Amino acid sequence: MLKIFKADLHIHTCLSPCTELDMSPKRILTSALDKGLDILGICDHNSTANSSAVMTAAKTLDIHVIPGMEVASEEEVHVLALFDDIKNALKLQEYVHKNLPGENDPEAFGMQVFVNEKEEVLGFEDKLLIGATTVPLEEIIRQIHNWDGLAIASHIDREAYSILGQLGFIPDGIGLDALEISPRVSFEEAFQRYKTPYPICTSSDAHYPDDIGKSFTSFLLEEGTVAEMKKAFRNEEGRKVLNKD
Amino acid sequence: MNLNTIIKKLQLNVLSGQENLSIDVSSGYTSDLLSDVIANSKEKNLWITLQIHQNIIAVAKLKDLAGIIIVNNREPNEDTIEKAKEEKVPLLCTSLMAFEVSGKLYTLMNE
Numbered sequence: 001m002l003k004i005f006k007a008d009l010h011i012h013t014c015l016s017p018c019t020e021l022d023m024s025p026k027r028i029l030t031s032a033l034d035k036g037l038d039i040l041g042i043c044d045h046n047s048t049a050n051s052s053a054v055m056t057a058a059k060t061l062d063i064h065v066i067p068g069m070e071v072a073s074e075e076e077v078h079v080l081a082l083f084d085d086i087k088n089a090l091k092l093q094e095y096v097h098k099n100l101p102g103e104n105d106p107e108a109f110g111m112q113v114f115v116n117e118k119e120e121v122l123g124f125e126d127k128l129l130i131g132a133t134t135v136p137l138e139e140i141i142r143q144i145h146n147w148d149g150l151a152i153a154s155h156i157d158r159e160a161y162s163i164l165g166q167l168g169f170i171p172d173g174i175g176l177d178a179l180e181i182s183p184r185v186s187f188e189e190a191f192q193r194y195k196t197p198y199p200i201c202t203s204s205d206a207h208y209p210d211d212i213g214k215s216f217t218s219f220l221l222e223e224g225t226v227a228e229m230k231k232a233f234r235n236e237e238g239r240k241v242l243n244k245d
Numbered sequence: 246m247n248l249n250t251i252i253k254k255l256q257l258n259v260l261s262g263q264e265n266l267s268i269d270v271s272s273g274y275t276s277d278l279l280s281d282v283i284a285n286s287k288e289k290n291l292w293i294t295l296q297i298h299q300n301i302i303a304v305a306k307l308k309d310l311a312g313i314i315i316v317n318n319r320e321p322n323e324d325t326i327e328k329a330k331e332e333k334v335p336l337l338c339t340s341l342m343a344f345e346v347s348g349k350l351y352t353l354m355n356e
């Protein structure tokens with residue numbers, strides 16, 4: 001049976017250098033449940049390492065946690081990658097890390113903290129997660145699809161690190177599954193402004209617990225999975241995105 | 246100033262648009278944000294960038310730019326070069342970084 005799922009697909013954890021330690025699995029889940037969300041996408045910059053901790057912490061809860069990451073392409077375009085199987089998310093991460101130069105300087109960019117579901121610090125990531133890969137956007141999207149993931153262009157209404165800001169317009173045949181708008185723009189404004197054939201979704205891009213669910217996308221789905229959302233973006237088998245504010 | 250003169254003085258490597266090198270360059274524009282180039286560059290500007298995505302050719306065409314200088318020895322991929330050839334957009338390469346090539350172009354055009 002189809003039902004409505006409220007999804008916030010773009011949430012950072014304490015692994016992203018630009019967040020504080022309070023973006024821990026427990027805090028994220030408490031805040032998400034408070035906001036009545038059904039699906040959460042964990043998308044740290046160029047890493048999926050904290051996804052499993054949030055997934056484990058959510059095991060007994062009525063919420064679907066989706067492992068993902070926010071990859072930066074060579075052109076400095078941010079794109080969300082979301083997977084049903086964490087193994088595939090880790091495969092993409094391996095590829096991304098092979099093509100991600102630089103080392104983090106915690107003083108300059110902030111700490112990159114690995115945690116487990118009990119909020120225990122497991123260690124620190126040394127790679128410069130805030131940096132960009134040396135891989136063109138088209139190839140990043142191809143890799144995401146290769147591992148059965150969803151590829152969504154991040155915050156297209158922002159100038160910085162968005163496909164429209166960096167590349168001026170969306171290249172033909174780029175293969176994206178959807179475009180994401182930030183909480184600053186409503187669906188109605190987005191449809192008027194972009195006149196795009198691509199499906200549009202919205203998420204919070206939360207860096208602080210209170211921002212989780214600031215905007216979310218309502219999907220009509222059978223279950224809270226990437227495969228189902230893929231169908232919704234394509235309007236298949238009754239699945240759909242309920243583009244309403 | 247004539248694009249050909251600039252190519253010689255700055256020792257740029259020509260990848261495409263050989264048929265359009267006698268064009269008069271109005272000024273330079275240095276930016277890596279294509280949305281900014283669409284918004285703010287002027288006709289016949291010579292655009293200096295490190296972006297190598299094929300969208301740069303469409304932007305140059307749209308804004309009627311004189312050509313594109315790719316800095317830092319970055320190599321545009323085949324798609325980008327093909328598109329530049331098709332659209333006859335001069336695509337020029339240099340090992341200089343954006344700061345240096347902008348400075349040299351500025352000096353040259355204001356001599």
Ligand SMILES: [Zn+2]
Nearest residue numbers: 070078154161
């Ligand atoms: Zn981003």
Ligand SMILES: [Zn+2]
Nearest residue numbers: 010012070205
């Ligand atoms: Zn983000």
